[in-house]
Amino acid sequence: MEASKSRPFGEQPEKQQLDGHGPTGLVRGRTIKAADALPGDSCEFGSNHYFMLCGLGGILSCGITHTMVTPLDLVKCRLQVDRAKYKSVVNGFKVTHAEDGTRGLVRGWAPTFFGYSIQGMFKFGLYEVFKVQYSQLAGEELSFEYRTSLYLISSASAEFFADIGLAPFEAAKVKIQTTPGFANTLREALPKIMREEGMGGFYKGLVPLWLRQIPYTMMKFACFERTVELLYSHVVPKPRAECTKGEQLMVTFAAGYIAGVFCAVVSHPADSVVSKLNQEKGASALDVLKKMGFGGVWAGLGPRIIMIGTLTAAQWFIYDAVKVWLRMPRPPPPEMPESLKKKYGLA
Secondary structure (H helix, E strand, C coil), X not given: CCCCCCECCECCCCCCCCCCCCCXXXXXXXXXXXXXXXXXXXXXXXXXXXXXXXXXXXXXXXXXXXXXXXXXXXXXXXXHHCCCCCCCHHHHHHHHHHHHHHHHCCCCHHHHHHHHHHHHHHHHHHHHHHHHHHHHHHCHHHHHHCHHHHHHHHHHHHHHHHHHHHHHHHHHHHHHHHCCCCCCCHHHHHHHHHHHHCCHHHHCCHHHHHHHHHHHHHHHHHHHHHHHHHHXXXXXXXXXXXXXXXXXXXXXXXXXXXXXXXXXXXXXXXXXXXXXXXXXXXXXXXXXXXXXXXXXXXXXXXXXXXXXXXXXXXXXXXXXXXXXXXXXXXXXXXXXXXXXXXXXXXX
16 A cells, blocks of 8 residues: 555645744644654654554554453453353452462453454554545645544544454454353364354454444544643643653553543443353344343443553553654644634634
């Protein structure tokens, strides 16, 4: 794919100066051609190299964080599918530890790690691709004025493909965690699902997965992007350019946690359906929804808010830290283009 060579919200096709006297681009003080790598940057913004590194950041961000919270995810899934046995989060941990020991608390770590690494690669990598491509199609002014819509549609597009990669591993994970005696490892679960249900067994939860993950991701990216803007505008006492890298990463973490709380709420009903659907062979999403009822789909919301809030904050922190570590371009929150300032009499 030929990557876009422009920064979102601002296009400067002509060669510009680095001394601050030429035309201004998206980043204050960085008045250069948009495709050029800045001094100290390891790649060009919007290049294939940039998007590949974003994918790597997504792998580390999602793979590591989801694997770290495997015990909480396991208890959450069991609460969703067997409320009679697992009364609460604390009770769920006690029962699981009593039956399976400490190792039982990390059941399903392998499909979690591989599945969410693949998902993270597409989620973050393609988000950056779609954000640049859609902003080019819309133009500089519309991209700024309707940037929330840009974030929403870009993240939804990325998640659509990310979930196709995640679905087989999610099916294996839920089987391992919620179906006693089915399988203990990913190596056992994948061929067993294939034998018993065929390829359809890996993707029967794809539509509910989309219903869970696409709203989650739309909220995750749009809420994060706008929260970062608000924090720098109204909370952080100095401009982003004057903040240290550490201070910027703390803003990233705070915005990620706020976004994560909203993510957990909007995606929880579909998450409950996915857990129950992958446990019950031959059931449809509608069958599961009817069986669970309105109250049932909200079971386990408390631990999921804790899990997803922490998870989302950690993911954004790791993703941004990878960008810092790899010396990737990190444009600040968008500013109103000069053309719009003149249009509204603000220039």
